[in-house]
Amino acid sequence: MFHVKHQSALTALAAGLLLSGCVSIGAKPPAQLLTLDAVQKVPAGAGRVAGGGRTLIVADPDAPKMLDTVRVPVQLGPTSVAYVTKVQWADTPRHLFRRLLAETITATTDRVVLDAGQFSGDGGQRLGGELIAFTVDQASHSAIVTYDAVLTTPAGVALARQRFTASAPVSGKIESTTVGAPLNAAANKVAADVAAWAAAVKD
Numbered sequence: 001m002f003h004v005k006h007q008s009a010l011t012a013l014a015a016g017l018l019l020s021g022c023v024s025i026g027a028k029p030p031a032q033l034l035t036l037d038a039v040q041k042v043p044a045g046a047g048r049v050a051g052g053g054r055t056l057i058v059a060d061p062d063a064p065k066m067l068d069t070v071r072v073p074v075q076l077g078p079t080s081v082a083y084v085t086k087v088q089w090a091d092t093p094r095h096l097f098r099r100l101l102a103e104t105i106t107a108t109t110d111r112v113v114l115d116a117g118q119f120s121g122d123g124g125q126r127l128g129g130e131l132i133a134f135t136v137d138q139a140s141h142s143a144i145v146t147y148d149a150v151l152t153t154p155a156g157v158a159l160a161r162q163r164f165t166a167s168a169p170v171s172g173k174i175e176s177t178t179v180g181a182p183l184n185a186a187a188n189k190v191a192a193d194v195a196a197w198a199a200a201v202k203d
Contacts, residue, residue, distance in 0.1 A: 030086055030088045032087055032176060032177075033090040034087060034089050034090065034179075035089065035090045035091070036096045036099070036184050038103040038107070038191070039104075039192070040103070041103060042106050054111055054112055054124065055112045055114055056112070056113050056114070056198065057114045057124060057125070057127065058101050058102045058115060059115075059126060059128040060098045061094050061128065061130050061131045062128075062130040063131040064132075066135075067092075068092055068093075068094060069092060070088040070091070070092060071084070071088055072084040072087060072089065072135075072136065072179055073134075073136070074137075074138055074174060075137045075144075076138050077138075077139075081135075084136070084176055084179055085175075085176065087176035087177075087180070094131050097131060097147070100188065100191050101127070102115065104188070104194075105191075105194070105195040105199075108192065108195045109195055109198070109199040111198070111199065112124075125152065125154075125159065126151070126153075126154065127150070127151055127194075128149075128152065129150045130147070130148045131145075131146075131147055132148055133146035134146075134183065136179050137167075138174065140167070141169060141174070142167045142182065143167060143168050143182035143183040144165065144167045145167075145183065145186040145187045146163065146190075147163070147164050147165075147194065148162075148163050149161065149162055149164060149194050149197065151201050159201055164190045164197075165190065166185075166186040166187075166189035166193070167186055168183070168185040168186045168189075170182050
């Protein structure tokens with residue numbers, strides 16, 4: 001009888017501990033989520049017809065592990081990185097940047113932009129590359145975005161390669177409420193430069 005009672009008490013205690021711990025299981029949600037907003041947007045209802053090599057497939061860029069995360073990195077020095085607390089991206093920067101690139105290119109050029117999962121039957125070009133930096137630099141107190149762009153033919157032959165970089169100052173202390181706007185500004189500047197470059201490169 002004592003054993004049964006003791007077992008019941010232990011079961012109740014364990015259940016109580018589990019219930020009391022529910023709110024602390026897993027990471028706490030961030031205070032806010034960041035995303036990228038294109039300065040140049042495609043008007044509602046705008047349409048284009050693909051053909052004659054005018055399509056451009058925009059692929060997700062590669063990114064180092066430091067950037068392939070929803071956390072916002074701060075470059076403290078050449079070999080030291082920290083992450084901003086209480087904030088994270090709504091998606092990884094390379095996915096967000098691809099969408100920003102696609103929107104900007106569509107809005108500012110005559111290209112019909114497709115993503116890598118869509119089929120282009122007219123032999124359009126492909127834009128890929130690597131996101132080198134998408135960080136806040138402590139020394140310069142600025143947001144820095146650097147993208148190595150590669151434009152290729154459908155067969156994978158490189159047509160052109162160029163590095164694009166832009167920065168924007170961070171106002172005040174580097175924290176969750178001050179990093180989003182400058183990173184968005186720097187990303188839009190890079191996207192605009194890439195769009196102009198991609199429009200000028202011919203097969």
